[in-house]
Amino acid sequence: MASSDSPRQSFWKKGERSNTKLPGRPQQVHTHSLDTELHTMTQTPSAMAGAPGGVARPRSKTFEEYSKETDDIWDDKEEAFSDLSTEMASLEVDKRRARGRPRADSKGKGKSAELKAFFVDVVKNRGSPRSRPRSQSDKPRKAFADQPGSRERSDSPTDFFDPPDRETMRLQKFGKLLAGPNTDLDELRKLSWSGIPSPVRATTWQLLCGYVPANIDRREETLQRKRQEYYNFIDQYYGNRSDPQHIDTFRQISIDVPRMNPEIPLFQQKIVQECFQRVLFIWSMRHPASGYVQGINDLITPFFVVFLSYYISGDKNPETYDLTKLPEGTLKCIEADSFWCMQKMLEGIQDNYTLAQPGIQTKLLALKDLMKRLDESLSVHLTRNSVEYIQFAFRWMNNLLLREFPLRCVIRLWDSYLSERDGFANFHVYVCAALLAHFSTKIKAQKEFQDIMVFLQNLPTTKWRDSEIELLLAEAYKLKFMFADAPGHLTVLRTS
Structure with missing residues (x-):
């Protein structure tokens, strides 16, 4: 058979008809070489030192001597390991190339800047006036693994302890979703709830609004x-x-x-x-x-x-x-x-703007009932001073808090609204409740109707930033988790 002459089979054939050494097989001892060695050792004074009865004791061999005199299966020159040698050689070349590649600064700023530029290029809509031809716009998706944000094996301990910053990691996650052939909208909503990075916000909003399809x-x-x-x-x-x-x-x-x-x-x-x-x-x-x-x-x-x-x-x-x-x-x-x-x-909120604005009326009633359950002392304080929710919260529902927060904060707020199934309709009520609860102490400190109304219509939020909005959203989510699945709480209060 032709296969019997292959390099890997030749060893065993040779072993059958020759004296090739095999691992674990007893080997023939040549007595003349042993006698010569013993004779040499008996003539060496150091070998006789401490020997009982003056009998010569063989000198212990060093590891180098042992390795030279010991044959093993791997030492056979005719064994074919050329494929493995070629692979190892190519790996060494790749490692040398990796060492020669310029590394970003230790704080990760270089990586972040390069990755931002990459994702801005990848996830921008290809239908914009400055979009590139399809053959070119598809290239970044294929080369995604070669970008600076992707992890490579490196011999440098500095590279190992140089993880990308939080913003870079979020951009990487958004980039994978948005640049894929079909964007997973459920995953995009989960990722967007905690805020959308500015370079990818436009595309993400268009997808979450349902303006553009998930298929890229x-x-x-x-x-x-x-x-x-x-x-x-x-x-x-x-x-x-x-x-x-x-x-x-x-x-x-x-x-x-x-x-x-x-x-x-x-x-x-x-x-x-x-x-x-x-x-x-x-x-x-x-x-x-x-x-x-x-x-x-x-x-x-x-x-x-x-x-x-x-x-x-x-x-x-x-x-x-x-x-x-x-x-x-x-x-x-x-x-x-x-x-x-x-x-x-x-x-999703058109009933807010139809005749008599029934959507807003419903949301105001839900907010009032929710606050009775959430902060009874505040509800009693507002009722005692004849403050009606429609007098201050109508604008909150009609304008979606656009006049209560700086525009940059509203944009961050809408990141989470668009991530919710009915964010502008239902989740918005919990945000308004969280806003009232946040200023509850200051509202109760106002003792007159006019003072309460002035405070509620001019909330001290002009210097708020994303961090305050995120705390507000977290509180609103907690309220939604507590009450959204228990509508009986609100129904009992409404009929009581």
Whole structure:
């Protein structure tokens, strides 16, 4: 058989017809070499020292001598281990290359910067005006494991104790989800609840709103189609803003838009106000059941700022950015994306803005009952001073706390709202309850109706940051966990 002559079989054939040494097999002893060795040792004075009866004792061999005189199966020169030798040689080359690669600074800042740039490139929508051809945009996904954030085996102890920072690790997790062929929306919600990194927030919001599909290959087509659809709405509806049946709506929009966030320069630019007027008027025309209601104008601002941040450099503040520097095509994309995401969000709370606003009435009643259960002393204090929830919390429900917090805090708050199934409808009530509980002591310190109302309408939150919002969200989640699965608590209180 041909296989009998293979290198690995040749050893055993040789062993059968030769004196090849095998492990564990007794070997023939050559007496002449032993006699010579004993004779030499008897002539050595050091060998005789301490020997009982003057009888020579063999000298102990060193390990080097033993290894030279001992044969083993692995010493056979004809055994074929060339494949293993080749693999080990290639591993040594790879290790040498790894040692020659420049390493980021010990604090991980270099890695973070490189990884941020990578994820900004990978997860940005391929349907944007500056998107690359498909063949190029697919490359970062294939080379994902080669990025600085990926772990490599290294001989350097410094590399081993140089883990990426928290932001880099979160970007890595978002990047894997967003750059995959089909984004797992449940995993994306779990990851987004504790906050979304700024470089990937625009894409994540679009996915969580349901504006773009989870399949990455369909996003470009969807974006282009939806943007063109919005441009068609402008041609169809915006020219009718001066018609008698629509002129009152457009006049109210034109009054409300300049009043939005007067302390933020971005919203005082005429080009931005014109964008908002188009978005709000077209939305009112598309939703005649509610039409335009004061308060809806505030709801577009977080989307607009998030999508603007996507297109400008990370070191620029979007709240002070001059939009005249932005290409016209880019601004049109921001406007269209803001319209569609706002519409998706309002679909879940549209009863807040229909006739008599039943959605807000229901939420105010739920908030009142929840506070009776949560903080009875505060509820008694408000009732004793004739303070009704509709007098201060109506704005909280109508504007989704946009006038209670700085815009940067609202954006962080909405990260968690979009991660919840009904965040703007149900979870928002628990956030409002947590907000009242947070200021409970200060509210109870106000002894008059007017003092209480002034405090509630001007909460000291202007200097809040993400850390305070995250504590508020944690408290709201605890309340939801306690009461959401026990609606009987609220029902008993309502009927009592």
